[in-house]
Every structure is written in structure tokens, then in C-alpha cells.
């Protein structure tokens with residue numbers, strides 16, 4: 001099964017296939033958002049609105065553990081997330097899609113692991129699944145690399161913060177990419193993201209940042225994003241060649257439970 005996590009402005013994607021069934025899954029971290037399960041290109045796909053329907057949860061209140069655990073419980077092996085981001089690079093403009101290859105984590109208050117009662121150190125040299133990234137890059141007109149900076153939010157960033165992120169190598173900035181990418185890796189799922197650039201970041205933008213412009217750009221790009229998702233899903237092989245499914249090999253201290261035991 002393939003999972004799609006819809007970000008800002010993407011709460012349902014009925015265009016992608018005939019909706020079969022709505023599902024809410026219970027997890028030890030709380031119930032999942034209402035998901036839609038449908039068939040696309042002969043594959044079973046589950047769509048989850050990250051912020052719940054109607055954007056009920058702001059980025060710092062999203063239950064990332066419940067979301068990722070629920071997808072795992074549904075049998076999802078590959079996740080494609082969508083995120084709205086600001087650009088810190090003048091060559092990456094509003095309306096562009098970026099497929100991030102790395103991140104800088106500036107979140108402060110989020111729980112970022114499933115493993116509290118055992119010691120697990122996962123490798124994140126390449127945090128995003130290379131196989132899924134290659135598929136996304138080959139399926140549409142996208143910027144193939146970018147370092148995603150995740151802030152705590154919900155406020156936008158200051159001009160000084162953006163200058164710092166740029167100096168550290170950041171390309172795009174958002175509030176929802178972390179810890180999602182890590183939690184998926186911890187449960188041995190492939191995970192990649194399509195970032196829609198909705199604005200230039202603070203001090204690069206000539207004007208004050210507004211939520212309206214974010215939603216406006218996301219809405220304009222919605223059709224292209226859905227086509228990119230659909231074309232990519234058609235190309236995902238039934239057996240993956242990447243290492244995401246064996247993340248816990250060599251990552252655990254002692255004889256520990258694996259995600260298959262969920």
C-alpha cells in the first residue's frame with residue numbers, strides 16, 4: 001500500500017481515484033485523521049490529511065506519531081508527503097516543486113521518536129528514500145535537491161533566522177517536515193516529500209508574509225501536484241530496491257522488537 005500525506009491546502013484528493021472507504025485508525029498515540037483508501041493504477045493508496053480535515057491542527061500540534069503509526073498499521077510501505085514551503089534561494093520561485101534530499105531540524109517541542117523504552121539510533125545519512133526521490137524527479141518538472149529547514153512555528157521566521165538558515169545550507173523552510181520523515185524511517189517505511197514553494201521566505205520576499213498567498217499558490221499548483229503524485233505512483237515498483245525496509249538492522253542496542261510486531 002502507498003500512503004500520501006496531504007499538506008496545507010490538500011485535504012482530499014478525490015480526483016486521484018474512486019474513493020472506496022474512509023478510515024480512522026486507533027493508535028497508542030491517539031486516533032488518526034480520517035483517511036481515504038482508493039485504487040490508483042492498480043495499487044491501493046491511502047490518503048491522509050496531515051492537519052486533519054479543515055486544517056484543524058496547526059503544524060506544532062499535528063500528532064506526527066499517530067499519523068505515521070496509523071499509516072504503518074494500514075500496511076503502508078511507501079509514503080509520499082506534500083509540504084508547503086518558503087524559498088530561501090532566489091532561483092527557486094513560488095510555484096516550483098522541490099524534492100528535498102536532506103534537512104536541518106530546528107523544531108523544539110516535538111516528540112521525535114517511537115523508541116523511548118529501547119535504544120535505537122537510526123542512520124539518516126540520506127533521510128529521504130532515494131528510490132522514491134528518483135521516481136518523483138523523473139515524473140515531473142521539479143527541483144531535484146534542496147535542504148529542508150523545519151521550524152517549530154506557527155509563526156513565520158524572522159529575517160535574521162532566514163539569513164542564518166541560508167548560511168547553514170538551507171534551501172527551503174517549512175513547519176511540518178520533521179519529525180515525520182524520521183518517524184517513517186523508524187518504522188522502516190520509504191518516505192519522500194514534494195515541497196510546493198508557496199512564497200519567498202522573510203527578507204527575501206519583497207512584502208510581508210501572509211497565509212493567503214500560501215493557500216493561493218498551493219491552490220494554483222494543485223492540479224500539477226496531483227498529476228505528479230499520480231504519475232509517480234504509476235512508476236513505483238512493487239518490490240523496493242532501497243534499504244529503508246531494513247533500517248533497524250544494526251541500529252538497535254540489544255534484542256529489540258521490530259515494527260512487524262506492531
Ligand SMILES: [Zn+2]
Nearest residue numbers: 129190242244
Ligand atoms: Zn526506500
